[in-house]
Amino acid sequence: VSRELVLPILAAVVLVAVLLIAYTWQMLALMALTYIALIPFGIRSYAAPEARMGRPLGPHAQARRGAGGLAAAPSLPGNRSVSLLHHVKEHALALRGLWAPEASRGGGSAGGRCRKRVRLAGAPVAASEGLHSTLFQPRWALRS
Amino acid sequence: MSGYFTGVPAPAGAGLALAPFYLGFLGIIPDGRAAAPVILVYIALVAVAMVSRIPTFPARPSASG
Numbered sequence: 001v002s003r004e005l006v007l008p009i010l011a012a013v014v015l016v017a018v019l020l021i022a023y024t025w026q027m028l029a030l031m032a033l034t035y036i037a038l039i040p041f042g043i044r045s046y047a048a049p050e051a052r053m054g055r056p057l058g059p060h061a062q063a064r065r066g067a068g069g070l071a072a073a074p075s076l077p078g079n080r081s082v083s084l085l086h087h088v089k090e091h092a093l094a095l096r097g098l099w100a101p102e103a104s105r106g107g108g109s110a111g112g113r114c115r116k117r118v119r120l121a122g123a124p125v126a127a128s129e130g131l132h133s134t135l136f137q138p139r140w141a142l143r144s
Numbered sequence: 145m146s147g148y149f150t151g152v153p154a155p156a157g158a159g160l161a162l163a164p165f166y167l168g169f170l171g172i173i174p175d176g177r178a179a180a181p182v183i184l185v186y187i188a189l190v191a192v193a194m195v196s197r198i199p200t201f202p203a204r205p206s207a208s209g
Contacts, residue, residue, distance in 0.1 A: 025166045025169040025170050026170065028159065028162070028163075028166045029163060029166035029167055029170060029172075031159065032159050032160050032162070032163035032166065033163070035156055035159070035160060036160065036163075038200075038201055039152075039193070039198065039200060041201075042148065042198070042199050042200045042201050043198060043199060045199075046148055046199035
C-alpha cells in the first residue's frame with residue numbers, strides 16, 4: 001500500500017466502524033447483500049482470463065500426460081477443435097473412475113475392438129476439467 | 145486461481161448465514177415461521193458456496209484459499 005493511500009484507507013475503516021456501531025443491523029445486512037451481489041462478478045472476472053489463456057490441465061488430463069503419452073493429441077485440453085462428444089465421453093469415463101484410450105491399442109478381440117481400460121490410481125473419481133465442472137465441486141473432492 | 149479466494153471464506157459465510165437474522169431484526173422478514181423454508185434453502189446454498197471452488201473477492205490482495 002502506498003503512502004498516499006494510507007489515510008484514505010484509514011478514513012474508510014473508521015467510517016465503516018462508526019457506521020457499524022451506529023447502524024449495526026443495517027450495515028451487516030448491507031454488507032451481506034453486497035457480498036452476495038459481488039459473487040457473480042468474481043466468477044466472471046476469473047472466467048475471462050481463463051478463457052483467454054486456455055483451460056488449465058485437469059487432474060485426469062495430467063494423469064494421462066504422465067501415462068506415457070497414451071492419449072492422442074486431439075484430446076489435449078485447450079484444443080478448440082476437439083469435438084464436444086469426445087469431451088462428454090471423457091468426462092463420463094472420468095466420473096466412473098475409469099479411463100479408456102481412444103481406441104484399441106495393440107491387440108484385438110473377437111469383437112473387433114478391444115477397449116483397454118486403465119484405472120488411474122492417483123486420479124480422483126470426480127476428476128473433471130474446465131470452469132463449469134470444477135466451480136461447484138467441493139474442495140475435498142479435488143484433494144489428492 | 146491466484147488473487148481470489150477459493151469458495152466463500154468462513155467469516156464471510158458466517159456473515160451470509162446470519163443475514164436472515166439481520167433482516168429479521170430490521171423487520172424486513174416479519175414472520176420467522178413463514179420464512180423458515182426459504183431461510184433453510186438459503187443456508188444450504190451458503191454452505192454449498194463455502195465448500196465450492198467459486199472464486200470470490202479476497203479480503204487481502206494476492207491471497208487464495
